[in-house]
Amino acid sequence: MTEQSNPQQLISLHNVSAGYEGRVVVSNVSLDINSDTFVAFIGPNGGGKTTILRTLLGQIAPMSGEMSRLPNLKIGYLPQINDYDLQFPITVRDVVLSGQLDGNRLFPKKATLDRVDELLHFAMLDNLQDRPIGALSGGQRQRAFLCRAIMGNPQLLILDEPVTYMDKVSETNLYKLLPELSKHMAIVLVSHDIGTVAGVVKTIACVNRTLYYHPTNRITDSMLKIYECPVELVTHGAVPHRVLINHHS
Amino acid sequence: MIELLQYPFVVRALVMVLLLSVVAGFVGTCIVIRRQVFVAGGITHAAFGGIGIAYFLGVSVTAGAMLFASLTALAIDILSRRKSLRTDSAVAIFWSLGMAVGIIFMFLTPGYTPNLMGFMFGDLLTVTRSDLYIISIIAAVAVIAAIIFYRPIMYTAFAPDFAKLSGWPVAFISSAIAVVSALAIVVAIKAVGIILVLSIFTIPPTIAGMFAAKLKRMFILSTIIAVVGSLAGFVVSFAYNLPSGAMITVALVAMFLIMKVFKYISIRQKRNV
Ligand SMILES: Nc1ncnc2c1ncn2[C@@H]1O[C@H](COP(=O)(O)OP(=O)(O)OP(=O)(O)O)[C@@H](O)[C@H]1O
Ligand SMILES: [Mg+2]
Numbered sequence: 001m002t003e004q005s006n007p008q009q010l011i012s013l014h015n016v017s018a019g020y021e022g023r024v025v026v027s028n029v030s031l032d033i034n035s036d037t038f039v040a041f042i043g044p045n046g047g048g049k050t051t052i053l054r055t056l057l058g059q060i061a062p063m064s065g066e067m068s069r070l071p072n073l074k075i076g077y078l079p080q081i082n083d084y085d086l087q088f089p090i091t092v093r094d095v096v097l098s099g100q101l102d103g104n105r106l107f108p109k110k111a112t113l114d115r116v117d118e119l120l121h122f123a124m125l126d127n128l129q130d131r132p133i134g135a136l137s138g139g140q141r142q143r144a145f146l147c148r149a150i151m152g153n154p155q156l157l158i159l160d161e162p163v164t165y166m167d168k169v170s171e172t173n174l175y176k177l178l179p180e181l182s183k184h185m186a187i188v189l190v191s192h193d194i195g196t197v198a199g200v201v202k203t204i205a206c207v208n209r210t211l212y213y214h215p216t217n218r219i220t221d222s223m224l225k226i227y228e229c230p231v232e233l234v235t236h237g238a239v240p241h242r243v244l245i246n247h248h249s
Numbered sequence: 250m251i252e253l254l255q256y257p258f259v260v261r262a263l264v265m266v267l268l269l270s271v272v273a274g275f276v277g278t279c280i281v282i283r284r285q286v287f288v289a290g291g292i293t294h295a296a297f298g299g300i301g302i303a304y305f306l307g308v309s310v311t312a313g314a315m316l317f318a319s320l321t322a323l324a325i326d327i328l329s330r331r332k333s334l335r336t337d338s339a340v341a342i343f344w345s346l347g348m349a350v351g352i353i354f355m356f357l358t359p360g361y362t363p364n365l366m367g368f369m370f371g372d373l374l375t376v377t378r379s380d381l382y383i384i385s386i387i388a389a390v391a392v393i394a395a396i397i398f399y400r401p402i403m404y405t406a407f408a409p410d411f412a413k414l415s416g417w418p419v420a421f422i423s424s425a426i427a428v429v430s431a432l433a434i435v436v437a438i439k440a441v442g443i444i445l446v447l448s449i450f451t452i453p454p455t456i457a458g459m460f461a462a463k464l465k466r467m468f469i470l471s472t473i474i475a476v477v478g479s480l481a482g483f484v485v486s487f488a489y490n491l492p493s494g495a496m497i498t499v500a501l502v503a504m505f506l507i508m509k510v511f512k513y514i515s516i517r518q519k520r521n522v
Contacts, residue, residue, distance in 0.1 A: 057414060058414075059410065059414075075414055077411065077414055079410075079411075084407060084408055085282075085284065085407070087458070088282060088406070088407050089282060089458060089461055089462060089463055089464045089466075089467045090403060090407050090463075090464065091462060091463060094403065094463075095407075097400075098400070098403075098404045098407070098408070098411070098412070098415070099415070100415075101415055101416070105400060105401075106397060106398065106399075106400060106401070108400075130462070131462065132462040148411070152415065
């Protein structure tokens, strides 16, 4: 993995708390997202991972603390829940194309359409590209939404549990692709599959009411105990050498 | 039948039917894919408030209805985008308020006997030249906007949150569609009446949606269906001296049933191959 020469700060959170309707969900979150960031958020259900992502996206405003964001930051996003209208008349191809961020977006140029082809091929959706999005299986649809997130060559790619619904082949392809992408863009990834993810990302953040940042991708015992990360997933992890190391502090 | 075309009011009615079908195909498709059929119903009935106020003040009924319907459409659009109120609840409030305001002002109008039946069921044979100018402008705006802004219309309707993140002016597009829908609905009220406006805006796109996987095709197909259905309805209503709006609605529903059966049979045939 080649390091980016001059990492640029994209988003910075300082002691930020966030939540819904006046109720704080996560507090004291401090985190810098730089152009070379490649971090995985782990933590229990309801810990606040999606809430932090939505703060980064600007979908919810911080309730306190400071947040700064590069103006016109280009973001690609794969939401955890896609509650779209499955009867909507949009093809898989157009869903992917809808991730376009630059150039002529009203009448896309050939280079853009070529990139759509490339992504569809990568996601093994070539044959399904003219089908309506509702006529795909859950995993195929998830792959289409992944392509949409990557399509615009964003500066920051945010993936909320991307491998949900995906089979092993697609999952492996994704985890092979991400380190490549991280040479060109910052990546924030949420996953419950800690064992696999730890071998892919550069750093890990545990999210449970607050965010504990670990400037390493090694999973420590204390990390799991203190922050109630789901331990059983680790012991089932697919990358054996990443499984628990002892950490006394 | 052909010799009837020498009467200008028949020609105006026919031109109205054709242009209204184009508007219904394009604007109606936007309403249907955005799941705003009920919103359109609310705007239709709210327009009645504008009609009542315009009568009372003695100003142009079309202008009054357009203003009232547009403001209602904007209010519903903004309220439902803020998520502070459920869309259907907001619609219900404006729906009944519009009707109430309309009835009160008509009641207050001295020497009032406006043709209530006319608003409820419309009459294509009373279409004026200026109605045709208005519907032409709306049709042109709808078609040109649908061609130029095809992608943002599609993206913002399908995934508004994602579209917003990608920098599309989601709120503006949504409000623009709301206002154009309101204007289109008011013109259509004159032709087919408050009660039947919904049929011409929603049945053609619904039929088209059964066959079209692409939004483009849905625009075109629903326009064709609207033309065929409303022409058929108009001709029959004229021949047998029946209310045109009601006949158009019946024709569209008949097309819907035929297409449903056609689709059913074609699926069965595919299965048997
Ligand atoms: N739209 C909302 N309105 C109110 N409360 C919410 C909303 N979304 C989430 N919450 C609450 O905020 C808390 C954190 O939710 P969040 O979605 O951030 O968790 P998460 O870490 O992403 O969990 P998961 O692993 O299940 O995706 C939960 O307790 C949840 O009930
Ligand atoms: Mg979540």
